Amino acid sequence: MIAASAKIHPLSVVEDGAVIGENVVIGPFCHVGAKVVLDDEVELLTHVVVTGRTTIGRGTRIFPSAVIGGDPQSIHHAGEETTLTVGERNVIREGVTMNTGTTGGGGKTVVGDGNLFLAYSHIAHDCIVGNGVILSNNVMLAGHVTVEDRAILGGGSAVHQFARVGRHAFVGGLSAVAYDVIPYGMLNGNPGILGGINVVGMSRSGMDKATIHRVRRAFKQIFEGDGSIRANAAAIRDEYFDSEQVLHILDFIAADSDRALSSPNRNKG
Template sequence: MGEGLHPTAVVEDGARLGEGVRIGPFCHVGADVELGDGVELKSHVVVAGRTSIGTRTTVFPFASLGHQAQDLKYRGEEASLTIGSDCMIREGVTMNAGTEGGGGETIVGNRCAFLANSHVGHDSRLGDGVVLSNNVMIAGHVSVGNHVIMGGGAAVIQFTRVGDNAFVGGLAGLENDLIPFGMVMGNRAKLNGLNLVGLKRHGYPREEIHALRAAYRELFESGEGTLRQRAEALSGAHEAGTLVRRVTDFILADSDRRFCTPDPDA
């Protein structure tokens, strides 16, 4: 078992532990769990099911990772939870495995931070560098891009997409897709401009930020045509990979939700 295992911890036969894994008091690790090199479970952590945790991720007390989906349609089918490397998972965090209807897996990227009592629902997919503040609730089948930040108590309804570098304000209730680099506030959440702080922090070129601001005005402040028509026109005027194209590609992709837009009365 190794020197990093506390005598009160339970590690079931079959669990795979990497080099330098530390498992603290009263933790329970299931038989189908894989912990990468340098993973630390502080204490009272439960890791169940077919769960994989990437290298150097730290899990704090009373987190519950990999138990079956909170979905009444779940019938015991094989499912998994995959968590990336260098994540911080704080007290009371819950993450559920997937379901057959959602592809069977929940996936969390690298270098993410999950603050106390936040939740990641079944079949959700989170990118790298995501931050969920305290009590954030991510429902099932949600897609979250890279470097997204969600303020305390925010809630995201099932099947919603959140684009890269978006910001969701505290206590916001997000029920529609949020464009990359967008910022929303309120319950129900309304688009409140671009996440300019995040754009600057990530060092995007100034000229691309200016182009994105102009595109935002064209998309959401112009009365000509539908949102899709405006996105199609902008897409044809900008090269692939630019900030503008990342937004228009997001809008033009298939989705189960409408888009979060500004409050017309604001």
């Protein structure tokens, strides 16, 4: 079904079965698969491929040479029908690739709203990406990675499969994210070392100095205390019952994960 207001260049291919919303613009030399849904006001500039069982949310813009909804790059994938869902108002720049999920990983890759994916960044199968995330050029997310809201990953950084990057975290360019990065954390290097909290990002998001100071204090208690990271985190929960930000960190640490936690001290778990 193609809305009457959609504008599709005659040099593009839209397969029968695709759903094209109101005011969608499809430029020349694009290919849209039969199981694709493009919501209202989506724009494909030129030379864009959207394939698989993929839904692209309202107002998302996709730049040349992006391939969205390709099969997962997994030796375990045997052609099963899985999905990719991309939310609203995303900007997907040149050469970006996003894959559908795998049956073993839940069958879906999910991307939220208002994200910016710079050129040649990659989102692998079964990833979950939140809202307001920035992936800089050539960032690579392996399979089953979770990136929470408003995290920023610098150019050329790579995230190990099953790792988590917490909300408002910052990952420096060319960093290797082998382990989970706590919310509001700042990680740099290869291998990545947690260097503190993302003060600049927190300030830009509107957090006041008192809030940032409490998060910094909690960070020191967690990572510089006498016990293990998880024991230290559990011990301070009552102290920070009224701090939304610190509780984000404590809940993140307490959650089940396939990866260890990034820290300033590699020998402390």
